[in-house]
Amino acid sequence: MTTEMPAPPAAKRVPSERTHHDDTVIDEYAWLATKDDPETLAYLRAENAYTDAATAHLAGLRETLFTETRRRTRETDLTVPVRKGGHWYYTRTEEGQQYGIHCRRPIAEGESEPPSTDDGAPLAGEEILLDGNALAEGHDFFALGAFDVSPDGRWLAYSTDFAGDERFTLRIKDLSTGDVLADEIPGTFYGTAWSADGSVLFYLTVDEAWRPHRVWRHTLGTPTGDDVIVYEEPDERFWVSVELTRSEKFILIDIGSKITSEVRVIPAGNPTGEPAVVAQRRQGVEYSVEHHGHRFLILHNDGAEDFALAYTSADAPGAWTPIIEHSPGTRLESVDAFANHLVVSLRSGGLTGLRVLAVGSTDAYDVPFPEPIYAVGLDSNPEYHTDTVRISYTSLVTPESVYDVDLVTGALTLRRRRPVLPGPDGREFDPADYEQHREWAVADDGTRVPISLVCRAGTPRDGSAPCVLYGYGSYEASMDPWFSVPRLSLLDRGVVFAVAHIRGGGELGRRWYDQGKMLAKKNTFTDFVACARHLATTGWTAADRLVARGGSAGGLLMGAVANLAPDAFTGIVAQVPFVDPLTSILDPSLPLTVTEWEEWGNPLDDPEVYAYMRSYAPYENVRAVRYPAILALTSLNDTRVLYHEPAKWIARLRAVAPDGSYLLKTELEAGHGGPSGRYNAWREEAFVAAWILDRLGRKE
Known part of the structure; x- marks a missing residue:
């Protein structure tokens, strides 16, 4: 017997005018911005109920995906201990518990190596500093x-x-x-x-x-x-x-x-x-400061688009003396000072890297890594007087790995690789079962745009494989390759996962960022569409097998490409999406607005900026076309992207293009990061993944 789907909620339409630069806009869903209005909350709950009904047939698949993530995860585990003063500090988790337990253990006399964490068991003699589970008791969010x-x-x-x-409420605990x-x-x-x-x-x-x-x-x-x-x-x-x-x-x-x-x-x-x-x-x-002995290290962009490193006196800061000169195409991102060495985090050719400089010497070396696609960065390193630093390393096929680097010799010691337990078929995880590739799409203006992707080994290149294409493209944030346990459930069902390293991000240096902001913002969107077209024309997938996914500013990207190229995707997942940017950026009383004017432009004062934002803002440009299926997720207490942006967007999509499938899911006790607690996060990811697999025709 088939259960008939209820009709989607109908948001009332209350005309509200906005006038700027002789342009009058009617916003019929502005009333949804009134958070404490019972009618608003009732509407959001009705949307949740509709989404529950529309996805009820996926309940079994959601539970399967959640179970797969849980089965592959060592639930009772702990991080590699970090040395600080007389203690080793670490965080551990316990099976069945949502949150981390922050601990330390005294360093034994003569102990120089961090204690082994291979079995995931708590360390003998530990002191619990803070138990997130105890703090969260009685609360829906923590x-x-x-x-x-x-x-x-x-x-x-x-x-x-x-x-x-x-x-946040700040407190102080006496650890003695x-x-x-x-x-x-x-x-x-x-x-x-x-x-x-x-x-x-x-x-x-x-x-x-x-x-x-x-x-x-x-x-x-x-x-x-x-x-x-x-x-x-x-x-x-x-x-x-x-x-x-x-x-x-x-x-x-x-x-x-x-x-x-x-x-x-x-x-x-x-x-x-x-x-x-x-x-x-x-x-x-722009400049940042790191203290090192008698000097302050200065990482800056004064006449150096991709940044340079200099120093000045710590006693009387003044002129900057160069240490590393500007090298176009090599973006210096940060510098960390230790007593005898400096470690510079950088990126070049779309990859991250680490450069080590010995104090008092002109010698420098870049730490080598074996894979063609990877991400590396410094981990927690609170000790100043050390010749060993902790780094984190991962790729699309390599789980998160923690190494210690001997700064004198450059030797790497693997301290821990995140364990991935056997999957539902009982097979051990083997990176050789998967392939990672770097592709290059060509944008409308001829710019080559990198794509990182991962798939099961032997995935056909005949257009038959389903694919998820992820993107962000704002704030110079780089979407470097990362490993994901929940993603294995998609890969093992034949799904290709790809990341579009589009302009507006920082993958290819400061210029890459500058070419995707302000009055060049549309490059972000056309780059993403070019990546989608490239994956289809090169046989990785086809438009009717491709789902786009992004969140926050990446949610703006999702809304923009839905309007720009609705034929390029079969589905779109937009998480906490910034889909009504013009309305928000016009209101300086809202969180983040004034600080954002140097990212998007100031539409209040500049008619050109206003017109440009108006031309791409997703909510402003919904039209009567056949849209891909859209799943939007938001949180009522989000202070970064307010919940009413996706709520208004979905309402307008239903009114203007009623033939499409549009779902809205609102977490009523959460913020920008979604629900708290690892099990809740896994269930949220299982919800999204099940919807994606359903769109891609993978039912089990």
């Missing part, structure tokens, strides 16, 4: 913001969020007694920094637009009402962050817009001192 142990190892500053809105102090500070942001003696804690708060703009100083044991504002940033384009240098000699106050930086420093031994400017901000000049 996220940890700060987790910061003082230099002397006595105090732990930590912050919690139980709504998903990324507004286990007591949590009365020093409780609500409404804080990510980021804290301790003074050298652990008596003072610096933290951040946000303004009404959710912009971190104030650095505060709290002295332990004093009323929080006596806390002092150390720095306040009045320019709404700039965000503020705070950190303690690895050397533990300075507190850094980092102040940055999308294109301009300024750093101020406070000696960690004198926490009541006034912040001193390392270099005054200059429009368009």
Whole structure:
């Protein structure tokens, strides 16, 4: 017997006018932005009920996919311990528990190697610093913001969020007694920094637009009402962050817009001192600071599009002396200082890399890696006086791996490769069962766009294979290759997974980013369509077997390509999608808006920017065509992309192009990252993967 599908919810249409630059727009679904309106909540619940009904036939497949992820995952496990002071620090998980347990264990006399974690068992003699499961008890959502142990190892500053809105309550725990102090500070942001003696804690708060703009100083044991504002940033384009240098000699106050930086420093031994400017901000000049002995290392783009490395005096910052000159095409991304070495994280030719420089020598070497496609970066390295650094390495076929690098010899020691347990057929995971490839699509303007893809070995190239194409393309964020256990369930069902490294990201350097922002933003969208067409014309897949997927700014990408090339895809997954960007960027009271003007342009003041954004904004450009099936996922408490953007988008799609299949799923107790807890995250991924497989004709 077939159960008849209910009709999708019908959002009421209430005309609301928006006028800018002599352009009047009617927004019939603006009422959905009223979060506390019972009618809004009722509509979102009705959409959830409709989505539940429309996907009810996938319940068995969802459970199968969830079980496969769980079966392949070592649920009781722990990270490779990291040395800091007199302890090894690590996080472990227990079967059946949603959240990590943060621990440490004293370092035994003469112990130089990290304890083995091969069996995944807790370490003998451990001290539990914070149990996320205990903190989350009684809450539908839990996220940890700060987790910061003082230099002397006595105090732990930590912050919690139980709504998903990324507004944290900061607390301090005395690790010598286990007591949590009365020093409780609500409404804080990510980021804290301790003074050298652990008596003072610096933290951040946000303004009404959710912009971190104030650095505060709290002295332990004093009323929080006596806390002092150390720095306040009045320019709404700039965000503020705070950190303690690895050397533990300075507190850094980092102040940055999308294109301009300024750093101020406070000696960690004198926490009541006034912040001193390392270099005054200059429009368009970005720089970051790392302390190293008598000098500050400066990574900057002053006359260096892909950045250069220099230094200045730590006692009296002034002129910058070059260390690594600018080399076009080699993007220097960060520098980490250790007593005897510097490690520079970079990217070249679309791949990440690490360059090691010995102090007092001109010698330098790049750490080699064997695979043609991979991603590498520094892991946790809190110790300054060390000649060994911890790195993380992965590829599309290699699980997350942790290595120690001997900075003197360059030798790599594998400390741990994430275990992947046997799948549903009982077979051990073998990377040789899969292939990874690098393809190059050609965009409309002739630009070559890289694509990374992975598939089962022997996948046919005759257009018969289904495919998922993932993209982002904003903020210079690079979508470097990564390994995924849940993805194995797709690959083993014959699905090809591809990543489009489109302009707007940072994969090919700063110019790659600049060519996909502001008045060049449409390159991001046409690049993605070019990648989709390339996969079809080269036999990897076909348009009726291709699902596009992206989230946040990648959700904007999804909405834009749906309008631009609806024939190129059979389905689109848009997660927390930024699909109504013009409405949001026109409202400076919203979170992130003013800071975003240097990414998208300011449509309030510039008619050209307004017209350009209006021409690609997904919500503004829904038209009466046959769209691919669309699944949109959002969260009610998201502060980055507000829930009403996808809600309005789906409502307009139904009204303007009613022949399509459009689903909206709203998490009512979550934020930008979706539901919290690893099992909840696995179930969410199983929900999406089941919908994808259904669109691709894979029913089991």
